[in-house]
Amino acid sequence: MAENTKHVSYADAGVDTAEGARAVDAIKVAVATTNRPEVIGGLGGFGSCFSAAALKDMEDPILVSGTDGVGTKLAIAQLLDRHETVGEDLVAMCVDDIVPMGAEPLFFLDYVAIGKLRAEHVAKIVGGIAEGCRKSGCALVGGEMAEHPGVMAADDYDLAGFVVGVVDRPKLLGPELVREGDVILGLPSSGIHSNGYSLVRKVAIEGRSVEELETPLVELGGESLADAVMRPTKIYAGQLLAALRAGAPVHAMAHITGGGITENLDRAMPEGLDALVYRGGEDGPAWDVPPVISYMIREAGLTTEEAYRTFNMGVGMSVICAPEDAERVRELLAEQGLESFVMGEVVPGTGKVVYDDER
Numbered sequence: 026m027a028e029n030t031k032h033v034s035y036a037d038a039g040v041d042t043a044e045g046a047r048a049v050d051a052i053k054v055a056v057a058t059t060n061r062p063e064v065i066g067g068l069g070g071f072g073s074c075f076s077a078a079a080l081k082d083m084e085d086p087i088l089v090s091g092t093d094g095v096g097t098k099l100a101i102a103q104l105l106d107r108h109e110t111v112g113e114d115l116v117a118m119c120v121d122d123i124v125p126m127g128a129e130p131l132f133f134l135d136y137v138a139i140g141k142l143r144a145e146h147v148a149k150i151v152g153g154i155a156e157g158c159r160k161s162g163c164a165l166v167g168g169e170m171a172e173h174p175g176v177m178a179a180d181d182y183d184l185a186g187f188v189v190g191v192v193d194r195p196k197l198l199g200p201e202l203v204r205e206g207d208v209i210l211g212l213p214s215s216g217i218h219s220n221g222y223s224l225v226r227k228v229a230i231e232g233r234s235v236e237e238l239e240t241p242l243v244e245l246g247g248e249s250l251a252d253a254v255m256r257p258t259k260i261y262a263g264q265l266l267a268a269l270r271a272g273a274p275v276h277a278m279a280h281i282t283g284g285g286i287t288e289n290l291d292r293a294m295p296e297g298l299d300a301l302v303y304r305g306g307e308d309g310p311a312w313d314v315p316p317v318i319s320y321m322i323r324e325a326g327l328t329t330e331e332a333y334r335t336f337n338m339g340v341g342m343s344v345i346c347a348p349e350d351a352e353r354v355r356e357l358l359a360e361q362g363l364e365s366f367v368m369g370e371v372v373p374g375t376g377k378v379v380y381d382d383e384r
Contacts (some may be wrong), residue, residue: 290302
């Protein structure tokens, strides 16, 4: 057998471990800004350590976990070369999925899969993740940067996030607490957030140049499509938890994400009760729908039913409480900087979302 004299290094195969080390160095400062007292050690270990000592003061601590991604919005970020805020989207999708149970996000981990690792590029992405963690009060304790040459294009990347939180069982929120007559409050969204982007890309992004996407549009109140679609997802967790700690008597919450109001608000309903949403017929809902969402609905020619199953329609989170507590809850939310509006009520039914203009 002939001797094989060929030498192929890991770098020759497309993976630059030195650049990976530089990337870790580039994100250390951002990660450190998210530390909580419970964090033990820093980046570089095989695992991340977090003290559970604070849980000893709880009657029955329940760990609540969640995982999610950003999805098609990343393809638009890559087209526009805007990577600073997609990390906030990632954190929002995770932490605001566990806060409806009353859970406080404790720590967060991320997974970055990328075609060609560049330290400066990854630093922008992870910087956004760190910003999201700071806003939600959880620690970014670790993660993974995986370079995938030959599997992903050099500039392509994907994100996944993982969060662990805790709630004391006596303070657990959910459908079990919801009663007939409860008031449904809506918290305004910052825009499209991170759902419906496959449709957004198809009807508003494809076929347009970057210059066109960055041109201000009258339909968007003078904002460009690029700015409107890349606005980061609003993170509610930190402010909501502060309102709960201040005594806000909340029964349940619903994070309005993929599937819109129709397929998320029902997750806060028990059997035998419906969420009746005041959609308002021809005049539209009793709250403001962001111009970018109205624009996408027109461009796609969506029916009202389709729109409410695709976009958040201006509601990023719903909060459910007893009618006699509604004003107090709204006051406590306002003290934390969260505007709210009455968007519906709980009525007898079968655990679904129904609309006033369909009854």
